[in-house]
Amino acid sequence: MHSKDDISGSGKPSDPDYTNPEFFKTTSGDEFHCTREQNTLDWVFNHPELLVFCKSKNNEIMCLEGDPGCGKSVCTKSLVSEHVFDAEDRLVCACFITKNCPEEQTAARALQSLLYQIFTAHPALLSIHASDKIKNVGRSILSCKESLWDILISVISDPAIGKQIVLLIDGVDESDDPSWFFSKIESLWVGIKTEKDARVKLFYTATLASLNIKQLRVIQSQDYVNNISFDLEALSNSYLQSCNFSTTNNLNISQAFAMLRQQNSNYLAFNLFRPEIEKQIVDKPRPHQVKFLSSMPKTLDQVYNRLVKEYDSDDLFRVLCIVFGAAEPLILEEFSVAFAVSSGMGYHGDIRQKQPRQFDQFLAKTCGPLVKVVGNKVYLTHDSLRDYLLCVRKHGRPAKFTNVKKECHNVLSAACVAFLNLKDVKSNCGYTGKSLPTSKKRKLTGSTTPVDSMFFCFFKYTARYWLQHFRHATKHTSKDNEILQDLCTPQKVGEIPHLLQMCPPHNREITKLAAEIKNLIPQNCLTEESKTILSLYIAAWLGLDAVLKHMLPTRWGQKIPPAPGTNLAQTYINRAPRKGYLPPLGIATKNRHFASVELLLKGETVPLEYDMAPHFSLQLSVDLDWTSLFQYAFQLPDKEGGKASSRIEKQYADQLKAAAASGKLEYIEGLLSKGPKRDEFNLQSVYSSTLYAAFDADEPNIGIVEQLLDHGADANYRAKNQETILEAAAQHEEPKLVIALLRAGASPNIHSNCGKRWYEYDGMEDAAKEAGFDIVMD
Template sequence: MLPSVVKGARIWAFDYNSNYSHDAQTVKIDGLAVALLNCMKDRCGDFESRKIIFIGSCFGGVVVAEALLTAFRDAERKKALFDQTAGVIFLGSPLRGTKAATFAGWKNLVFGILGPDQESSDTLLDDLKENSSRLENLVAEFGKLTVRSRTQAGIEVRCFYETRKTQMSNAISRNLPVKEMLLVDKVSACLDCHEHIPLDVRHAMMNKYRGPEDPNFKLVSGRIKDIMDKIRADRSLTGDEKKCMQALSFPYQDQKDVNPERVEGTCEWFLQHEKFLAWCQDTTKNLLWVTAGPGCGKSVLSKALVDEGLLHAGNPDTKTASICYFFFKDDAERGSGINALRSILHQLFKQKPWLIKEHAIPDYEIHGPKFPFSTLWNILIKAASDAKAGPIICLFDALDECELSNRNSLINYISSFHRDSKTSTSKLKFIVTSRPYNELSIEFKVDDLPSIRLDGNELLENISREIDLVIASEITRICSGRSPPLDDGTQTSLIQHLKTYNNRTYLWVYLMLQEISRSLESTERRLTRLIETIPHSVNEAYGNILKRATKPDQAQRVLRLILAAERPLTLTEMNIALEILDMEENGEHPKSDRKLELDRTEAEFQRKIEDFCGLFVSIVDQKIYLIHQTAKEFLTSNNGILNSWSPSCWKNTFAHEASHLEALKACMWYLQLEFRISRSFLSYASINWTFHYQQAGKDADNELGKDALQLCDTTSQRFSLWFQELSLERWGLPPVNSNDLIIACTFGLTTAVKLLVEGKSNVNVDCKGAMYDRTPLSWAARNGHEAVAKLLLEQGAEVDARDADDRTPLSHAAESGAAA
């Protein structure tokens, strides 16, 4: 049946002995993976110019994942096989093991049927046991390789899971008592960062269909065809279209996947809400605003809506919709409205590549890779109005964490679109989540704004019931994972104790469950005593976590760097930053990166960070995050009033300027090194040191002004190094052959400018740089650096000097919003 759906494709089958009893083989997963790779190597000429889609049913999916991971580690196989792989379809694959593989559940029954003289092999079953460390490592490593980023193409993955239980006893002997179970449940069958699709079948029927009209066959073959269409569309993109896609790329998937998956049965308060169902089913309803307080699970809900296909809600018109999303976070990169629209368009054109030529390329030819905010929005509206676009659903999560000016612009654009929708043919719809801030409601400027707000007794009761489900599910998981597992009575007692607390939120429950999970206690009495000491609020929990920091000074430094970082730092970047700061603090002043004594592996350093900060940070895909937005609010102060820090007092003790000063020191001191081994921190330090300088305020000028002057020495190799990195990221910079004064004025380095104009008699404050013919005053005014502009004017800088565009410093100042 498949050839009729994916025409022109070559279809191969790889079979193997997967028996667990009679005639069972003793080979393990890696052995079968190598056998698959060898089979493909013998026929590699057949697909040298073709892309590969693997379909792995049951254990075959595990073999496929292992084979691709093995191929990735070998240069020859990577080029021949891994790089040619475009997609993987998993059909009920036990990626995280299955309860059916336990010794007691299967092998004992097999022995009972075959008799004691029959020999079976549990080699395969050992690897398939639930919570197998072997599979956990496989899933973690394979999952990273499938994600698209700037450095890797990624792999399209679709995970299908069964929804009907199998009668276990009938599968082995009809004379045994009936026991029903999902052989491979959803958690095991699905990868976190890819689409999850349910099939209404038991496990044995995941790859068996009645005919081409079988709904399950249509569902599976449709996903295969989708991947095929994307392969063909990607091949058809021109050079400029590929460059445009690169300009729109952003790690949006990482931001979504930081959030945990919902527990089955939760989020029903929203999924069954009449306004959500109306929004899904009525094509004229194109906006829905969902609000709830902190820690109520908004981002978990948003992730489920995207990953589980819940935005369709039974409407056949939207099942072919392009789902595009962005999860805002409160930092410069992840809080950018420009990055949000870039991400939305990248996802749209990835799903509907034929739209890019007509609707994005004309603007790309004008602006290059740096699209203005308004242009990105206009591209979205034009593309959505195309008759070939089909339905488009855009989800913006945590809009309140978007940078203020971008946020207001985005709200105004969405509001205008909503008001004008009666005269539009577009099938574009928006769903937005945020905290219930009144200023957002005012900004929307929409009469009868369609919204769902999590308040009122009925909704709060629903949330409370769902939190009970999370408690029961997670306590069962934690207790079952202990060695030996905790008994049912202890589990029940823990669940009941946690349910007695009032005013619970998802965040509070998560923190409490982590406390229990990390506890070494194993008796009911001691665990109950632990629960009785649990804090009653999230802030109290945060304080307790940080009070237990083994090295409070180091924890404080790590948290400052996280708070100041323009984007989440990787483990390697944090490792380098901490080492430089520690060495400088101890008076060691390294001259070369060879002098940095870094932890040998990322795993070692990760354990160190977790030891410093405990549950206060989370590490996902080697990037370091605060556990939640409320953690940032706990550390900082909105009203400017700070408490004095001590190892026992953390709340409202982190000053904005002090955090940025710490990050600035790490960046500047790193850029002054001679690079002999690695440049792992070079990109971040080069792109962001001047930003941290501005945010650190007067302390930056007082403490690091002379260091800044050294980095502005345009004759030095270190200047060429960092300025080249920055030029790849930012437009509108002076030419690389500019003089020291123009560079210092461009970035608002007041002390460096002062040292140049007051300390050197031959410095011309009205010198003009190449290309733009701009004076230092024009560069300072253009970038809004008032203190530098004032300093230049005091030195007699010409206020009416005109550049190549016939513009003066005053016109540049007016455009930047600086005082003239």
């Protein structure tokens, strides 16, 4: 246990020991998986490809490929525990990646685990290959996958590591950046495939092998459906022998197992549905059994669907929401508090006071096999359940799971508020939005609860974010943006970065927001106007469209005449909190919160501040998803859509012209790549006017001209009473510009009579000839 002072102390952390393998200490992730049952998975262990992989004297790479639940992780752990790869002077290291736990999902964590195992076996290698890098950046290196990969490559190249190293990586495609991981594995193989010394063997698992490597050895589980079915038969027979069922029940259960194997040869599906079979078969009437047997699930998702319906209750819903929405896995004590508070602090109010084992039993009764407890922390039973909860319509899930992320925020924010009794929150809200009775406040914050212990960091750093979401997603109070404005006061800003330091590295959005707030809040007190601007900015940053709806007037999107007390949010909706920053529509677009984008477009909003200096606006505009802005603007009803699309098109055109006039190709490339698709929107006039503007630069960029012509700019475009594009280009006396226009279809015979003809400028006759034209003088 740690005191509050331990958590919030301002002292600098002690310098890490650059030579101690404990610096890299982390779990391999194998605790989430079991080893194989007797006489199962022999189709992998006896596979010719695996046997050759083990005995080969060359560098080798191999993949076990298969759908979720086919035994990939169990197989990987069993290969290690049964010492299949062990040999003299050979080091075996394994890591397990899972989406079920955000910390276990990062590529950096997987590499850290491998390095920890290597440096523990060979401590001297740390000083040679990692110490200098650690000295330069400290503990931040543990979240940098590129640096960790470089260290790994350096280490496995060192002869001191031994004759050979075997790396096992389970679930490469489950990592937070699978394409990066696959590309690195491929680059490793390219570097070692031709070496004579067999120093590296790499074994990995994935749903698809995903590597185009000729020498890749692959075992595909879909080729061994019958073998898996035999394994499941052995498991079911073993299970029935260990149970004391009657002969009739044994026969009926055996029949159900056989039907399940026939429909679904999947280890995970079998183990999840086995308790359900027992429940629905043992001592049940024959008609009930027949009805149950007539609809065995055919896929893993159907298994989840049946289990969710079987355990359907508000308690199950709350448990799944809390597990799914937690920024990091909760230990049983934390979970019991969150569950008690989210249940309304009624008859569940004392559930957190039970012993962890008692609450573990409550979870088993409430959720069945859908959740599990590993190392005193609560997880979903398998990462495929997380995918199931996210894919709503595809599998016809019960309606209450249609917006599970939002519900997670509501449940957990209520727990945060009631539990912490935050001083800066004017009213404590329960899950129902009602104030808590004084007696219950005391009950939740009494001396029996270690409020300041380290494991309640979870509540501390999530309270503010979830609270604001919860308050504005339920019943609104008269103080419409009270919580957001609390975030924006100078007194609170010092707390925010510290609270958010405890965020795990994967929660980058909140960490970035904390840094932004620190930069944006002035030293002096904020005015109501600046509070409103900052509140709108934060709401748009996080995509809290419920907050935006509440802050903006009821008649949002309609012209409201100025009057005393005009809504400040509407007045300042196009203001950025500071020069060089995006206004709400811009930041919502950049962070891809499209529900907020659609809402904001209904009013007179723009993605960039008016009258912003070009060097600021161009840097910001290339980060915007202009394609989505155009699409959402055109999807609005005719009246709103016409206004929104014209605003977006005008700002996009202005940015293109400013980029063209700057002469910087990277701005044009960024805007065009993130701009609307040519087959969906006709912006030829915009590209043509931009092409004309490109020649306003002192030294026009030929790359910009070519890019615009490729996007359909009209080489014969001419502004009213202005020179032709050819004439504007010829004035710069740069043949490449004129040649590009002529080859794109510019007519050499159109003249503006505003001065010299284009071919009368120096070098233009030669340019015309190179483009295939002969100049004939009048």
